[in-house]
Amino acid sequence: MTLGKIKMSVATAIATVLLVSGASAQDTKGTKASAELKADYDGSVVGKRIAYLPIMYGSPLALEWGRVLQREAEHRGIIYELRDPNSNVDAQLQALKALIDSQPDVIVVQNPSVTLLMRDLKRAEEQGIHVIQVNMASNYRSDAFVGVDWREIGRMIGEDVVKECGAGSGKSGKVAVVQGEITAAGSIDQMAGINAAFAEDPSIEIVSNQAGNWLADTAKNLTDVVIQQHPDLCAHIGFWGLMQSGAAQAIRNAGKIDDVIVYASGAGSVLDCDQINQGNFDKYLSYTGTVQGHALFNAALSLLQGDDEPGEIKRAYYTRPVWLDASNADAKNCFPLDEN
């Protein structure tokens, strides 16, 4: 309990005492319906365990999800557990197995690839644990998916690229893409969305399409080459803000930052917004990490309150991607990192 909460409860207590002293006892209970609702709610959620297993807790998005989850869960009396494999897939695999053995009520997991954790997620549900996959899904459909629709992300970016670089724009129509981990859901589906959008304008040409494996360094190295080969590049798409900052650096180094339209998508943290405001990213599609965190928690709540056995019904909670650019990349739309 933080100091603020203590103050708050003290204030509430005092207020209650004041009220009680001036009114009849009946008023302290409120309406019967609301009391029952709350009692049912508490009955299904209080004391339950939510385990959170991101790829790397140090990334802004994972941090934001974790922050929201923890704050909300603890407020509702739900036990929150964090396992941080720090990008070590072996550790993540081990942690997941151990989590399954320890039987929490909900596991929130971010998949490094569509296959790696698949079997174990299935096993988790077989053992009565609800599984929520966040943003990065696996080939296994679990109780809930929370996150962006990667095809939608891909399509939105793709369509914007067509608008900026396509027929009639007077630009070269050349586009370079740096994907994330090639086997991650975020890469596979996003690429599909982009391809779908580009299919509508034959003047768009993908001159480079490579995997940056979520690493800024790799993205920079790849882009260094691309920008040399294609000085007339119109747009550059990177699948993740932190990775794309490397590509943007390469473009800036080549003196093309004002010519090439740099697209990125990502968590929507101040790190990405800084990139926008520094002119490195021209258009940025934010997943809105804070919103996703709340969506995650709500998905968990509905799983806990529902009667469905794990694996019985598959739900999805897509969050709405939000365009950010220099005009709106401000504190209102970008979540800070230091609030933990």
Next chain:
Amino acid sequence: MHDTNVDTTKFFFRLSSSVSPRLLLSELLMKKWFEPAVPFTLLVALILTLCLTVPNFATVRNVVSLATLYPEFGFVVLAMGLSMISGGIDLSVGAIFAFCNLIALILLLVLEWSIPGVIMGTLAAGAFVGSINGFLVGYLKTRPFLTTLVTVIIVRSVVNLLNQEHALTFATNYVESDAWDFIASGQVLGIPVNAMTLIVVLIIGHILLSRSRFGWRLTAVGASRKAARHAGVNVNAMLFSTYIISGLLCAMSGIFFAARQASSDSFTGLGWEFQALTAAVLGGISFAGGNGTVWRAMIGGLVIFLLNNGLVRMGVPGYITSSSVGIILLVAVAIDVKWSKNSSKASELLYVNPTRIPLARRPSIDAGDDNPFARNDRLLSSEIFGLNQVEGPEDVILDRQGRVYGSTRDGNIIRFSGENFKRREVFAHIGGRPLGMQFDPDENLIVCVAGMGVYGVTREGEAYKVTDETNRTWYKLNDDSRLRMADDLDIAPDGKIYFSDCTTRYEMTTNALDVIEGRPNGRLIVYDPKTGKTHTEINHLHFPNGICVSHDGQSVLIASTSLSRVYRYWIEGPRKGGLETLLDELPGCCDNINRASDGTYWLALIGIRSPAFDLAGHMPGFRRRMVREIPVDEWLVPSLNQGCVVKFNDAGEVLESYWDPEGVNHPSVTSMREHKGYLYLAGLENNRLGRIKIEGADTEWTGFDAYWGDPQKGSA
């Protein structure tokens, strides 16, 4: 200044004087099994900690799930360990693992091979990459570190390229196969199949490494390529095959991972080479090569695996987990480097463990004093012979023909005969360093040989072994079954040979350390020619040196050098088996004892207890720091440059002494032998023998006759 309240004949006292924690540690350090003991203890401690701190850790379910997860890493650690034992390093283990995982998936899902085909194909792929490493390292003599580093880069790029191409196929295809499922999650005897395979591989690996020619050669190559090549080992082929085996092990790992996870991405096996390296070094497989077992690799591997697993499960922030492995590697490598460089030094530093020496009162030796020890010049009148014809004769003896036997440091027994002993011949070559001597009834010369044991020389000069080992003391860490330094012997009337093994901790060249240490490291051993058995009669004696069977044959007199005492040990009669002090309060360190013609005994005092040394005897810490901090030549020792022989009787009374107080003729006299009215003198560091006429001695008495009777006169 002196201890009178200590009874050094009591076994318990002597045993407790042999015990010290420092001593234990130094002896532990010298044990080969002690090296993995440290990581093993670490592993046990880690497991206990995890059981206590991680919920549900000590459950069957968890153990099974850990056993399912570990083997892939285990194979890779083994591959790394093997390459390190060969004196190299295989940084490509993680990459080969990822590559084989991918190959297995491609063969299975893309090419849709049969399961045996997938397995064979994957193993072949692993062996192929390994063979490239092996060819470069073994035949082209490239450096393993750089070679395998390059392999990593190439193999990783291949993996990434193929991944891009086939990722979607892996993600969407699925093969229904019982055999594949068995590899993925089957169990044998309740043990996951991959863990079972690992166990089998470990056992085979252990036998291969420790019991096969291949293993010995591999270790030899790892320890020193040059030496191995000189010993006729085909170093190139050995290295070649090592890297192939390494590749095969990684391939096994890849097959199991492919079956279980059906997943391949750019981070499969990423950083495993680093973790495997940490594990191998932690387990005690030295960077220096030539040193390691499969078990050490597994101990290290398990520590790293469990540490990772435990830390993640404890909810420890990820960066701490990652950096902790790094720190462990740094520390382990530092220890490895320091250890391989200094472990012998460390055990050497710890090895000498002086204790308080329970010395009795020191009698005066002042020349004017009225006591039997008063210094005199009686040895200055000796006739010297054999000058520069002997080298350090510790003992001297005469045969029935009056010929004199001495020895040299290179293991020869020298015989002098004729007028003034001018005739010198090499009577026998035994080797080692001959010390005490005695004739048996058949006129064989029985000789104690330091570093070898007890040997005999026939009348014809042929050497033969009498004994070179005794029973091992069950409670000692140090294997004391070997005779380290047989020093002096005598033969009882029943033919049993009693001899002293003066130290079980030092050698001939370092035996001064035993005196400085002052612990009861020696023993009295008996060899029975009738049974051919050797048996330790008295354990834990303080540097037992001279041995003499008493005139009546009932007891054995034992001279303790470091305690300056003479014991009597009863071998017959009512007190049989009892040990008692016959002489203490001696002015110096005792050496050999021999019979005198008048029914008394001669005793050589090799060292005189100077007040400064006596004081050091009471200060073990001072002596320990002395041997550790200053050169050997500077050590404070008892005075060794005088000659001193004393005479005592069965009642424990010292009767008289013979001195060469400044060592002019006979410094450091270690033995003397009476023969026909003369006393013959020998010294461990001398280049001469000598004799003096003994006033009033029986000029017909000889040692041989006193022991075995004169065959012409009949038994004595």
Next chain:
Amino acid sequence: MGRFTYLKRNLEQLVFRNRDQHKIPTMDGVMTPNNLLDALEEVGGPVPGADDVALGPEGTLFLTAGNEVLKLGGPHFENRSVFMNFESETGGLTFHPDGRLLVCVSGEGLASINLDGSVTWLTSVENEALGCLTAVTAASDGSIYLTDGSRTNRSADWKRDLMELNASGRLVRCSSSLTDSEVLADGLHFPNGLCLSSDHKEVWFTQSWNHSLSRIEAGGISTGKITTVIDNLPAYPARMSPAKDGGFWIALFAVRTHLTELILLEDDYRKEMMRSIPVNYWPGPELRSTSDCMEPMQFGNIITLGVKKPWAPARSYGLVIRVGRNGEPMESLHSRRGGLNHGICSVLETDMYLFAVSKGRGQLLCKILGRSDERN
């Protein structure tokens, strides 16, 4: 306290594995052992207790030995006579420029023997007795410089002073008339010899227990700065005298051994040793060696196959070195283990001779020098 220092030493050994425990410099270069001291000629018969020598008027020599000051005259110094007898041991001596003979007398002070034979004394400085005067020299301006080895021990008890780890010696200056005196330097580690630089601007002096050669401004104030010239000699320095080329001769009365250095660190052993063992049986430096088996023996001293190793640690040793005007070692004369001329306490170069006093042997020694230009 003792336990702590032992622990500290143990730790230091672990951490600084390759550091020398006791930093005794090896004798190499110009310090390489030779037998030159044993090649010196004897001047007359033995003089038990011979300690210091000074050149007197008309080619005579004055020698302190025991309680006496001897005068040696004649072409080969063969005429010995007792010049003066004191109540206790005499030590350093020198002639004052005005012709007086200055003699250090143990336990008494400095005796100034006037030309008429009367004696004037300097017995204290700054109200503290001068009980351990070791050496004296006089400057051309008439001022006299003295070294007082220890406040608590007499000079004959030097070995106890070493084992007590004392540093209570003083460098004293007094006026020609012996009336005014002052302490130039205090807290010295048994100052055991001194000499003025050729320009008489500096006093050079030795300290035995820290094996050093130092210098201090001669006319300076009593708190003058001491400059260390050599800080780690392999032996214990004693008296010094000027060399013709402007440098100095230094007599070193015994070499350091690792065992002695160890014992100096071993408080328990050393204290018990001083309490219970007669001083001649203490391990440590000596002026002479005997073969007494009650004396401590070091392992290297064992006679092996009839040979006494000359390189073995030496309980006593003979060593004289010459240093240049800046203190750089120029040459050395040795008498090694087994040699005769050990325990050199004094050395003196005159026009024709190099004299050395072997206190260990009780013998005045000399070497006839060529003309000075023959030596480089």
